[in-house]
Amino acid sequence: MGSSTTAATAGATPARQRPSAARIGPAAWLRANLFGSWASSAATLVLLYLILRAGWSFIDWAVIRAIWQVPAGAHGPDTTICRQAQGIGACWAVVGEKYRFILFGFYPYAEQWRPALVVALFIALFIVSGVRRFWRRELALLWIATLVAIGVLMWGGVLGLSYVPQNQWGGLPITLILATFGLALAFPLAVAVALGRRATSLPAVRLLCVIYVELIRGVPLITLLFMASVMFPLFLPQGVDIDKLLRAQVAFILFAAAYLAEVVRGGLQALPKGQSEAADALGLSYWQKTRLIILPQALRLVIPPLVNTFIGFFKDTSLVLIIGIFDLMKSGTVAIAEPAWQGLSSEIYILLAVIYFAFCFSMSKYSRNLERTFGRARNR
Amino acid sequence: MSATVPPSSDEPPAILLEHVNKWYGSIHVLRDVNLSVGRSERVVVCGPSGSGKSTMIRCINRLEAHQEGRIVVDGTELTDDLRSLDTIRREVGMVFQNFNLFPHLTILENCTLAPIWVRKMPKAEAEALAMDYLIRVRIPEQANKYPGQLSGGQQQRVAIARALCMRPKIMLFDEPTSALDPEMIKEVLDTMVGLAETGMTMVCVTHEMGFARQVADRVVFMDRGEIVESGTPAEMFGNPQTDRLKLFLSQILRGH
Ligand SMILES: Nc1ncnc2c1ncn2[C@@H]1O[C@H](COP(=O)(O)OP(=O)(O)OP(=O)(O)O)[C@@H](O)[C@H]1O
Numbered sequence: 359m360g361s362s363t364t365a366a367t368a369g370a371t372p373a374r375q376r377p378s379a380a381r382i383g384p385a386a387w388l389r390a391n392l393f394g395s396w397a398s399s400a401a402t403l404v405l406l407y408l409i410l411r412a413g414w415s416f417i418d419w420a421v422i423r424a425i426w427q428v429p430a431g432a433h434g435p436d437t438t439i440c441r442q443a444q445g446i447g448a449c450w451a452v453v454g455e456k457y458r459f460i461l462f463g464f465y466p467y468a469e470q471w472r473p474a475l476v477v478a479l480f481i482a483l484f485i486v487s488g489v490r491r492f493w494r495r496e497l498a499l500l501w502i503a504t505l506v507a508i509g510v511l512m513w514g515g516v517l518g519l520s521y522v523p524q525n526q527w528g529g530l531p532i533t534l535i536l537a538t539f540g541l542a543l544a545f546p547l548a549v550a551v552a553l554g555r556r557a558t559s560l561p562a563v564r565l566l567c568v569i570y571v572e573l574i575r576g577v578p579l580i581t582l583l584f585m586a587s588v589m590f591p592l593f594l595p596q597g598v599d600i601d602k603l604l605r606a607q608v609a610f611i612l613f614a615a616a617y618l619a620e621v622v623r624g625g626l627q628a629l630p631k632g633q634s635e636a637a638d639a640l641g642l643s644y645w646q647k648t649r650l651i652i653l654p655q656a657l658r659l660v661i662p663p664l665v666n667t668f669i670g671f672f673k674d675t676s677l678v679l680i681i682g683i684f685d686l687m688k689s690g691t692v693a694i695a696e697p698a699w700q701g702l703s704s705e706i707y708i709l710l711a712v713i714y715f716a717f718c719f720s721m722s723k724y725s726r727n728l729e730r731t732f733g734r735a736r737n738r
Numbered sequence: 739m740s741a742t743v744p745p746s747s748d749e750p751p752a753i754l755l756e757h758v759n760k761w762y763g764s765i766h767v768l769r770d771v772n773l774s775v776g777r778s779e780r781v782v783v784c785g786p787s788g789s790g791k792s793t794m795i796r797c798i799n800r801l802e803a804h805q806e807g808r809i810v811v812d813g814t815e816l817t818d819d820l821r822s823l824d825t826i827r828r829e830v831g832m833v834f835q836n837f838n839l840f841p842h843l844t845i846l847e848n849c850t851l852a853p854i855w856v857r858k859m860p861k862a863e864a865e866a867l868a869m870d871y872l873i874r875v876r877i878p879e880q881a882n883k884y885p886g887q888l889s890g891g892q893q894q895r896v897a898i899a900r901a902l903c904m905r906p907k908i909m910l911f912d913e914p915t916s917a918l919d920p921e922m923i924k925e926v927l928d929t930m931v932g933l934a935e936t937g938m939t940m941v942c943v944t945h946e947m948g949f950a951r952q953v954a955d956r957v958v959f960m961d962r963g964e965i966v967e968s969g970t971p972a973e974m975f976g977n978p979q980t981d982r983l984k985l986f987l988s989q990i991l992r993g994h
């Protein structure tokens with residue numbers, strides 16, 4: 359409708375200016391989208407019934423008939439009522455009983471404030487790193503300091519902390535260590551490999567990068583983890599033993615970097631050639647051009663696939679349970695191996711899902727936020 | 739061919755191309771190109787599409803490498819040596835058909851980037867310099883916007899200011915107005931005329947004949963990788979010698 363028409367009708371029929379409530383608002387939306395015809399009304403009703411039923415059954419199981427506490431027995435908690443309620447009501451008592459084990463594994467019970475502090479440190483580090491105002495050189499120092507603090511807290515043996523060998527670590531700190539340092543180190547490696555793959559003037563570097571990416575992408579992560587845990591020690595000189603967690607961490611970094619490199623390369627490829635030429639023409643060196651012009655733009659372009667890959671790898675850390683590293687997933691499954699609590703897997707897996715979801719959803723939410731900030735700067 | 743000798747021949751030329759040849763694979767894109775541009779001289783390059791105009795001026799700041807012959811810019815010969823490349827790119831500014839501003843940086847940051855990082859100028863000084871040039875191209879009020887928020891004509895003027903912030907001795911233009919809507923062409927050409935009046939050495943690929951008449955000391959006509967004819971605008975447009983130039987002129991006149 360042109361503005362002249364609007365102006366002409368404005369005085370005469372004001373009622374037509376304002377669409378009646380029937381044409382906008384939730385009622386209209388419902389009518390248009392869910393009850394448009396007999397067939398769609400029927401489908402809506404059937405689906406609604408199924409959804410409500412499933413939802414109700416879940417609430418019935420998870421809340422109404424759930425058991426929140428179990429009485430103490432002669433040898434630990436008496437879980438008889440949980441067994442009786444199996445399939446009818448959830449037994450959340452297992453969570454209250456086992457959460458410390460799930461979160462921290464076999465870490466000495468009295469010292470578990472240490473891994474708890476480590477988790478808190480990680481979350482603080484994520485939050486601080488997420489604020490754009492703090493994106494300065496000092497942030498790298500903060501990461502190094504946090505890494506050291508985490509090492510001191512977990513291992514101990516200094517500052518009056520008792521020594522806790524790595525094979526007693528477990529649960530959430532392991533998952534966070536693998537994911538955080540895995541991705542934090544894989545990312546720069548990925549950028550280097552992606553740049554190397556495009557270095558036309560250095561054919562050897564280029565070939566090396568191609569081989570690396572193709573080789574790593576061609577094998578499953580599990581294979582790589584097995585190689586790191588079983589094969590790798592064979593190549594080391596006698597007596598030299600590298601920590602199992604560290605080996606898994608390295609395998610994880612190498613694997614993630616190959617995938618991330620391809621995502622980054624996609625961003626580099628998408629950048630118009632003119633950007634690089636303009637930087638050249640201004641006399642910027644290769645590194646200045648890469649750092650100031652190419653990467654900032656290329657990485658912004660690939661935030662969604664990058665975060666997608668990050669989230670995927672965060673969850674893939676759970677694969678280390680295969681080589682006997684006690685991550686969150688593993689400690690969850692071990693927690694219910696005890697006879698008294700056997701069969702309560704649903705409750706535990708729901709708990710694990712909630713923990714993984716909290717981290718992954720935060721990442722996804724943050725990435726959308728970041729995209730919006732950068733998008734605004736670009737096409738305001 | 740009259741004006742091939744630079745105006746003051748006692749000085750070495752700003753740009754010298756001698757027997758330059760270049761191939762893309764088997765395509766011969768520059769064929770024995772000879773060109774000498776004196777200081778403060780303004781040369782307009784024209785010719786049909788694909789004739790090698792862009793390739794030639796991109797060889798002058800080595801965005802493309804030539805394979806045979808010699809190119810000397812401001813007394814420095816262009817070789818694979820990285821140091822000579824640095825020297826030359828500091829002295830030669832370039833303006834592209836598609837502006838190629840950096841979209842993630844503000845107008846001011848676009849202009850201060852190279853002075854800060856290449857010339858190691860303190861930030862405040864670079865900003866003052868950039869504002870100076872933004873005033874000269876008449877858009878200081880846009881300094882804190884992003885390129886995407888500007889019109890094409892404004893973007894191209896920023897691109898000119900950005901190149902000038904490096905205080906180059908030579909400016910290269912590759913069809914600076916051909917991506918612009920007609921109503922914006924004038925503002926960019928006016929900026930370039932203003933620049934010509936400051937005595938800048940300019941090599942400009944353009945089909946804007948009015949501009950060529952107004953500022954060019956010399957017009958160079960290229961076809962199929964060769965310089966076919968060159969002379970003053972009056973000679974070239976008023977009295978073309980070769981059939982190829984006559985044909986070209988009749989085509990662009992019909993086009994306008
Ligand atoms: N990167 C490249 N690879 C292969 N061939 C190229 C490349 N760049 C240009 N050419 C070819 O070189 C020739 C000269 O191209 P150039 O861009 O210099 O022409 P031009 O005179 O600037 O044309 P236009 O007026 O269309 O810009 C053309 O035949 C073109 O197809």
Ligand SMILES: [Mg+2]
Nearest residue numbers: 791792793913
């Ligand atoms: Mg061209």
